[in-house]
Amino acid sequence: MKVDKISEDIVNDLFKQRIDCSQITLGYFAEKAGISDEIAIKISSPFGGGMWRGRTCGVVTGGLMALGMKYGYSEPIGPEEKSAFLAKCAAFEQKFVAEHGSVSCKELLGGYDLSKPEDLEKVLEKELFFTLCNKIVCSGCKILDKMM
Numbered sequence: 001m002k003v004d005k006i007s008e009d010i011v012n013d014l015f016k017q018r019i020d021c022s023q024i025t026l027g028y029f030a031e032k033a034g035i036s037d038e039i040a041i042k043i044s045s046p047f048g049g050g051m052w053r054g055r056t057c058g059v060v061t062g063g064l065m066a067l068g069m070k071y072g073y074s075e076p077i078g079p080e081e082k083s084a085f086l087a088k089c090a091a092f093e094q095k096f097v098a099e100h101g102s103v104s105c106k107e108l109l110g111g112y113d114l115s116k117p118e119d120l121e122k123v124l125e126k127e128l129f130f131t132l133c134n135k136i137v138c139s140g141c142k143i144l145d146k147m148m
Contacts, residue, residue: 002037003027006141011134020048021137025062028141032148033069050105054113057105059140063092070148088147095143100136108136 003014006028014024022044026033030040046052047061067089073081093103102108109128112119123129 001027001041003030003041006138008134008138011137012130015129015134020045020058021133022047022058022062022065024137025059025140025144026065029063029066029070029144029148033066035069049114053115054104054106054109056103057096057100057108057136057140059137060093060096060103063096063140063144064089066144066148067092092143092147096140099139099143108132 001019003010003024006024011024019027019041023041026040026044027037030037033040035043044058044062044065047056047065048058050056050058051061071085071088073085077085096103100108106113109123109132112123112128114120114123
């Protein structure tokens with residue numbers, strides 16, 4: 001599956017196919033990150049919904065994975081290079097927080113914890129994936145577009 005465009009409608013269609021925020025985010029940047037769409041979707045699959053525990057938003061984890069794939073390192077590096085890489089990651093998170101107020105999935109969802117069946121039911125009932133999360137995915141991808 002290829003995610004080559006981002007819009008609220010496209011994100012909604014992917015959500016309906018049970019593709020999560022982290023997968024959409026990393027999938028969208030797969031080519032820029034130098035990995036295949038299939039690997040991007042698979043590797044990011046555990047991170048949607050704040051790892052389905054309301055932790056760090058999947059858009060943020062997917063974005064950090066994209067930054068790591070594009071700018072990360074696999075050999076020892078010096079402190080300046082490490083600082084520059086970590087600063088890029090921190091800048092992404094800061095821009096995300098500036099737009100959304102938090103990186104916590106639970107906080108972004110108004111306190112709902114996706115690991116609790118009754119909270120997940122409320123999120124589904126209120127259609128938050130299709131009215132809130134879709135916007136967050138698009139916003140996070142726009143931030144990353146400027147950084148990649």
